[in-house]
Amino acid sequence: MNIPLDRSLSLPLYAQVAAFIRAQIERGALEPGMRLPSIRRLSQDLGVNRVTIETAYGELEADGLVTARGGSGTFVLPPFPACALPSLDGRAVPAAPPAATGRKRGTASSASDAATVELPRWQQALCDRRPDLSCDLMIPLQVPGPDEGPIALASGNSDARLFPLASFRRTLRTVLARDGIKALEYEDPAGYAPLRRTIARILADQGVPATPDTVLVTAGSQQALHLVAQVVLKPGDPVYVETPSYADGMALFRTLGLRIVPVFTDSEGMSAEGLREAIARHGHGLVFTMPNFQNPTGICMSGQRRRRIAAIAVAHGVPILEDDYVGDIRYEGYSQPSLHSLTPPGHTFYAGTFSKMLVPGLRMGYLVAEGPVLRMLARVKRMYDLSTSSVVQRTLERFVDLGSYRAHLTRACRIYKVRRDALLDSAVRHLPDDVTIAPVRGGLFAWMTLPEGVGATVLAHEAARHGVTVTPGTPFFAEGLEGERHLRINFTQHDPEILEEGMRRLARAIARCRKGKHCA
Incomplete structure (x- = not known):
């Protein structure tokens, strides 16, 4: 790690090291979970004694920015809860308390004592004038891999893993x-x-x-x-x-x-x-x-x-x-x-x-x-x-x-057809009888119609809690509420056994939603 040190300053060297690393963490250049250089290595790289680096790391740990794990090293901690991204309404942004307050990053803090930064008037006016750019379509461009999280059926893409x-x-x-x-x-x-x-x-x-x-x-x-x-x-x-x-x-x-x-x-x-x-x-x-x-x-x-x-x-x-x-x-x-x-x-x-x-x-x-x-x-x-x-x-x-494209196309269509069949078969076995799916003769998606009283938006959140992500129908309608009876399911990114488990989880989410009082 190359840290610029100015020995002519009255600011101690350990404080300069701590300030540099703190700035890198706050701007996101050093991400949560990253391992900092060892005390021995950083002291050699910077030409300072080990006590200087130990003191700097101690300052950062006291601020809740890093943690020392015995025998493993020093690691960056997740951010302070108040340091959320700016809200899209453009009104005010929660900010991390300044270091001078002594508050440790990572400790609990209520919304009432979090500092706020008022955005410029032109940004507030822009959000009022362009609400179309302030909303979230809720359709992800990136999805987790098969072993990285929930079963992802919400994507708009085909299976990139098949690419030659x-x-x-x-x-x-x-x-x-x-x-x-x-x-x-x-x-x-x-x-x-x-x-x-x-x-x-x-x-x-x-x-x-x-x-x-x-x-x-x-x-x-x-x-x-x-x-x-x-x-x-x-x-x-x-x-x-x-x-x-x-x-x-x-x-x-x-x-x-x-x-x-x-x-x-x-x-x-x-x-x-x-x-x-x-x-x-x-x-x-x-x-x-x-x-x-x-x-x-x-x-x-x-x-x-x-x-x-x-x-x-x-x-x-x-x-x-x-x-x-x-x-x-x-x-x-x-x-x-x-x-x-x-x-x-x-x-x-x-x-x-x-x-x-x-x-x-x-x-x-x-x-x-x-x-x-x-x-x-x-x-x-x-x-x-x-x-x-x-x-x-x-x-x-x-x-x-x-001809590689044509060969890839032929292979992918054969695989997607197997997955299409697996989704439809498992949907029949696990989903309620009053859930219907439109014919799927090609493409990437199955269009699902939900039972009366089950709203797509709430169901999508419930499904995520059960470990499967789906896309509610609301973004696809000019009047979003018209889509509350529908889900879009992408079946192309998972093998049959994963799709079947996805339908099991979705069925449990539907049952849970039906029992609730606010599922529509």
Whole structure:
């Protein structure tokens, strides 16, 4: 540990050491549980005697910052309870008492005697003006591993453990050897040309009209949604969405000041008649739909419904944003034509991603568009991030072109189907008869309808106490309370025996909630 000491100061050296380590702990650079250097080693590194370090560590221990464990060393303690992160309401932030008060970090403290720091007025006003950015969607991006905590069924991702890491690592080394420093420079904002050709070829094989010149590489499909909404719409314009719909998509639209217009959805997808009536009432905007294994319901839009939706949008001059985030993850049935293939050029934006089938951290997606709007999208993308990582694009292009992606897709779908079956079977065995699950023909999720009197939000908290995490349906509805009868379950990240145990725990949580007086 390199601690700057100034021997010309009147402040004793032990106090300088203690002050430096204290500052590192308070800012989070030294995390709880970390082991500090031994007294002998740190005294040698700093050129001071051991008594200096012993005294500094003693000061830190007296303040409740560290603890000495005999024979093991000195370790950083968890933070003082009052040092919580700022609340999202923007009003006041609990702060740790200053060291001069002598209070030991880690001792009990009531809320009444905790010091508070008043936030600047502009922050308070911002929280009042932007409540959409102050709320929590309650949908985690990261989930614990199988042995790290509760059984996690709340994620929006596939199983990253299936990713062929060794093959991808070899491909990365090959690309770096082949392209050298070129792979580490800025890329064309529209995307690495060979990758765009590969994406166009894959889409053409799937019946999606695309050429390299109509493909824009994005940082995942979420960026594609952002680009389209930013370029095509202005604040106050309507976005026609399925009910329920993709939570992070709706949050994005709200952040841009757009109006969410929910359209009734049945077992065949978004209602064509509902869309027609909504457009007649609210006017020009954007249709946002996930026709393949929709998030969160898993519904696959029927072929007839796709044709009607496409015809209505074209007739009213309303563009469609088609998000095909897991179209390749199919367990039964046959693929349906994309909306992009059912509309004339320039009417539909087609967004896809590699993140769900590979690993989410790649953040690699694409957007297909025709006409001058594509240049506008590329220009706005440059304003956002200059360009998507060149080395990742080049590696992915070679990885996909070698066929590794297709092999991974085939293997993953086979595994996910087994897990899908295990979830449905164990749900029948363990959950109450009045719990229903919509058909799951593809994708990552099972959409569960709860019994009367059992609210999803309270049940989700109760389930967490029983060791299983699930996502309540509320974030997926424009009016959150409509989702209180539903849960979204991700079945792709666990083996069958874990899924069965998850259903056992969920069943116990439902029983417990039914016995309570405040479960709805």
